[in-house]
Amino acid sequence: MMGIDDPDLVCREYESLDRLAMRRLDRTGWLRFDDLDEEQTLIRAVAEVHPVRVLDVGCGDGRLASLVAAPEVVCVDSSPAAVEAAAARGLEAQVADARELPFPDGSFDAVTCNHMLYHLADPDQALAEFARVLRPGGRFAGIYNAPEHLREVFGEAAPEAFDSESGLPLLQARFASVARVFRGGSVLWLTRRDLQTYLDAYVGLYGPMVAPEGPYPFTAVRRKCVFVADAE
Numbered sequence: 354m355m356g357i358d359d360p361d362l363v364c365r366e367y368e369s370l371d372r373l374a375m376r377r378l379d380r381t382g383w384l385r386f387d388d389l390d391e392e393q394t395l396i397r398a399v400a401e402v403h404p405v406r407v408l409d410v411g412c413g414d415g416r417l418a419s420l421v422a423a424p425e426v427v428c429v430d431s432s433p434a435a436v437e438a439a440a441a442r443g444l445e446a447q448v449a450d451a452r453e454l455p456f457p458d459g460s461f462d463a464v465t466c467n468h469m470l471y472h473l474a475d476p477d478q479a480l481a482e483f484a485r486v487l488r489p490g491g492r493f494a495g496i497y498n499a500p501e502h503l504r505e506v507f508g509e510a511a512p513e514a515f516d517s518e519s520g521l522p523l524l525q526a527r528f529a530s531v532a533r534v535f536r537g538g539s540v541l542w543l544t545r546r547d548l549q550t551y552l553d554a555y556v557g558l559y560g561p562m563v564a565p566e567g568p569y570p571f572t573a574v575r576r577k578c579v580f581v582a583d584a585e
Contacts, residue, residue: 357558364432367432368434370414370432372556372557373554376555381550382551383540383541384538391577395467395496401492402462402463404492406425406460410466410479411467411472415441418465419443426445427444427461429449429454430446433448452475463491463492464492470495471515483527484584489584490583492583493580493584496579497578500576501576505565505572506548517576520580528584528585530582530583531580531581532580533578533579533581535576535577535578536576541570541572545566545571
């Protein structure tokens with residue numbers, strides 16, 4: 354069985370952004386946050402370095418990149434559909450491989466990359482590129498899952514190639530300082546049909562899954578990690 358880091362599977366999964374859009378929890382469920390959410394936390398972490406030029410790697414439809422407050426935001430993704438969607442938002446976007454970024458050394462003040470590095474068999478190759486294109490003192494920020502995220506739905510899944518735990522030593526090897534900011538809360542699905550719609554958005558990555566029988570409304574714990582890493 355192919356893993357979620359298989360290049361052919363990833364290519365097929367993101368030929369269209371339809372399933373990606375349905376993996377947003379607020380499309381099928383009701384969210385509660387304990388504090389700032391992970392996206393607000395990421396945006397704040399980027400803003401702290403007062404960036405002029407920001408790179409978003411694995412930009413998807415460009416929604417999060419469009420919220421970054423910087424004079425220049427550049428988006429890259431391996432999916433032409435994602436690049437087209439980001440460009441439709443007025444963002445500068447191009448197809449590129451995270452492991453071979455087409456930019457000079459030190460050309461960005463900040464790099465973001467969210468929910469993407471677990472699609473690479475060797476995430477360190479991309480991290481090396483992020484460090485290369487950052488200016489001295491530049492910042493990387495990225496949102497990733499903690500192992501307990503939605504455990505009530507997905508169960509004891511195998512560790513991801515890049516999550517709040519496995520990603521930490523990889524970042525520490527490439528950056529001068531690394532912090533983890535955890536954000537949590539819960540998601541509530543009113544009906545089993547709503548939760549099944551959410552799970553069906555993952556069928557291309559994990560195969561068919563069946564929503565728990567209940568009781569409903571069904572609640573699961575959200576646990577996200579925002580990595581904030583500063584270059585030398």
